[in-house]
Amino acid sequence: MQEIHITIKLFAQYREERFKVEQRKIKKGTSAKDIMDVLGISEHKLPLGVLMVNSKHEKEDYILQEGDTLALFPKVGGG
């Protein structure tokens, strides 16, 4: 099974009981959504705002590549 190395950066409430930044070894073919599921980040618990890979906006189905930095920001919508 091929593995790749990625960096995960979490922001705001996502850091609570998780981390700010972490390097992880993951299976090749893993999507951003798979990582969110592992971290317990879902629409019901602190919905997702911005998802970026290497400072570019991507969708949850993005397949992570070797060396990618995934950044997740929770949705903020109050007024």
Add this chain to the structure above:
Amino acid sequence: MQTLKKFLEQKQEAGFFSHLTCKAAMQRFSLTCKEVELYALELGITPLRYKRNQSTISCAAQKQLLLSHVAIIGCGGLGGHVGENLARIGVGSLCLFDFDIFEEHNLNRQNFSNFAVIGEQKVTVVSEQLQKINPALHIKTYAKAFDVQKDFALIESCDAIIDALDDPKIKLALSLTCKQKNKIFIHGAIGGFNAQHATCNSLENLYKTTSKGIETSVGNPSFTVTYAAALQSAECIKSILGLGENLQNKILLTNLLENEFIILDN
């Protein structure tokens, strides 16, 4: 009979004139407050209440603001504070939308809310208070929920539109319409210690789904609201006057808990 020009030139002191002088001119020449102030600014005479705006806001810019029209969609946390900032700096016309009344749980953050106004329409209270701050201000109020499709025509002539809504679904829809119609759209949103801002951008990258954000669980403390409203006000004034740089094609994400200020490309 003495002309308004002569009257103002005689009464001005170091380029400024008081509201008392304005009221006398209104009566003497049968003019509105806005008409007197506009005429005075054309002569290079500034209402005294703007004395501390200069030289950040020049006399010509002050006139441009007096002629400007801004819509504030939502008069809760962000809207009430943006409204005060715009009234104080000298925006001439405001259009306020909010369907809601003040409730006790608004008092932690919403401008002009207090125990005496609980149960009253937000747009009515905010409008009355803004009028006391700036008597030249023209305000139109709409005590209704803003519907982008039905109500956009009411704000289409505005120079800038402030997103002070609390619903990502309407925020997104409003941003898309503003983009399409090439209107200045000033986005702000808050949740806990966090805020986000964008100017003249559509919000698809921020709101991929229509659900509400973290604010439903973490709430909205006063300082995040006033911080976010101040930034929106600055973006609005800069965009109207063409000053400096605004957040076009950018997203500013703020985390006041850890003092992070991150600007992303939109």
